[in-house]
Amino acid sequence: MSGADFKIGDLARATGTKVVTIRYYETIGLIAPPGRSEANYRRYDTAALDRLRFIRRCRDLGFSLGDIRELLDLSSETERPCDEVNQITAAHLAEVEKKIADLQALAVELRRISTSCHGGGTISNCRILDAITPD
Amino acid sequence: MSGADFKIGDLARATGTKVVTIRYYETIGLIAPPGRSEANYRRYDTAALDRLRFIRRCRDLGFSLGDIRELLDLSSETERPCDEVNQITAAHLAEVEKKIADLQALAVELRRISTSCHGGGTISNCRILDAITPD
DNA sequence: CCTTGACCCTATAGCGACTATAGACCGTAC
DNA sequence: GTACGGTCTATAGTCGCTATAGGGTCAAGG
Numbered sequence: 001m002s003g004a005d006f007k008i009g010d011l012a013r014a015t016g017t018k019v020v021t022i023r024y025y026e027t028i029g030l031i032a033p034p035g036r037s038e039a040n041y042r043r044y045d046t047a048a049l050d051r052l053r054f055i056r057r058c059r060d061l062g063f064s065l066g067d068i069r070e071l072l073d074l075s076s077e078t079e080r081p082c083d084e085v086n087q088i089t090a091a092h093l094a095e096v097e098k099k100i101a102d103l104q105a106l107a108v109e110l111r112r113i114s115t116s117c118h119g120g121g122t123i124s125n126c127r128i129l130d131a132i133t134p135d
Numbered sequence: 136m137s138g139a140d141f142k143i144g145d146l147a148r149a150t151g152t153k154v155v156t157i158r159y160y161e162t163i164g165l166i167a168p169p170g171r172s173e174a175n176y177r178r179y180d181t182a183a184l185d186r187l188r189f190i191r192r193c194r195d196l197g198f199s200l201g202d203i204r205e206l207l208d209l210s211s212e213t214e215r216p217c218d219e220v221n222q223i224t225a226a227h228l229a230e231v232e233k234k235i236a237d238l239q240a241l242a243v244e245l246r247r248i249s250t251s252c253h254g255g256g257t258i259s260n261c262r263i264l265d266a267i268t269p270d
Numbered sequence: 271c272c273t274t275g276a277c278c279c280t281a282t283a284g285c286g287a288c289t290a291t292a293g294a295c296c297g298t299a300c
Numbered sequence: 301g302t303a304c305g306g307t308c309t310a311t312a313g314t315c316g317c318t319a320t321a322g323g324g325t326c327a328a329g330g
């Protein structure tokens with residue numbers, strides 16, 4: 001069935017996650033403690049691989065571990081309405097868009113500040129520090 | 136000279152910084168420990184106010200406390216070349232621009248994922264979860 | 271004079287999402 | 301047998317705060 005049998009390092013390579021991070025996900029209960037080998041090594045099956053891949057993908061999309069926990073919980077309650085998933089996604093998108101807007105405003109200011117330096121001067125007549133200084 | 140005499144709460148209000156944050160800046164050595172009143176209250180002068188205002192402004196511009204420390208150190212070494220200030224600013228700008236690009240790529244994906252939901256379904260046939268799931 | 275309330279003090283722990291370190295065990299190739 | 305890479309646990313550190321507990325100080329009002 002869920003045939004293959006991975007050590008934590010295999011899982012790490014297969015998902016692009018660091019070994020310590022996988023163990024961290026276990027300690028916070030995001031993934032279940034797997035079985036152990038004779039030598040007390042963690043042994044994962046393909047279900048664990050799929051779950052971790054999903055988690056990684058969500059992290060790449062910028063979801064928080066809290067969001068991911070909700071998405072994983074929802075994904076197993078097949079009768080709940082899909083709307084809840086969409087709400088999480090939409091809220092996250094809104095956050096990302098806000099962050100972009102904030103950073104763009106920041107970049108405008110930083111460019112203005114940066115161009116105020118025309119090189120060669122000393123700190124004592126530094127235009128950048130003037131530009132940063134309030135008033 | 137540096138006439139006025141502020142309690143920490145006054146400084147907080149004047150700069151839009153929380154009291155605990157000011158004390159935190161003191162513990163990490165970003166601002167110097169000020170004098171104390173009879174009752175052991177911190178007492179700040181206008182130089183401290185200016186320094187904290189500068190720090191706040193830099194934080195609003197997204198500089199790390201490490202960067203701010205360097206900027207403050209540089210600002211007192213009046214004979215050093217201004218280039219070092221510009222380098223810090225330029226590096227920060229580059230980071231901000233990279234973050235914007237990353238977030239924009241993310242937003243594109245999230246919008247694609249979000250529009251795959253057409254409402255009313257249940258988790259079992261949720262297109263969003265499909266869209267997030269790798270492969 | 272006493273109480274109330276707003277302010278101040280220190281010390282410590284917690285947040286998110288890891289990352290780093292120390293010290294030990296396991297398993298295979300030479 | 302020993303060197304190397306992988307695994308184990310436990311603990312502390314990162315960044316920039318924020319929260320909590322348990323006090324002391326001070327001015328105004330009753």
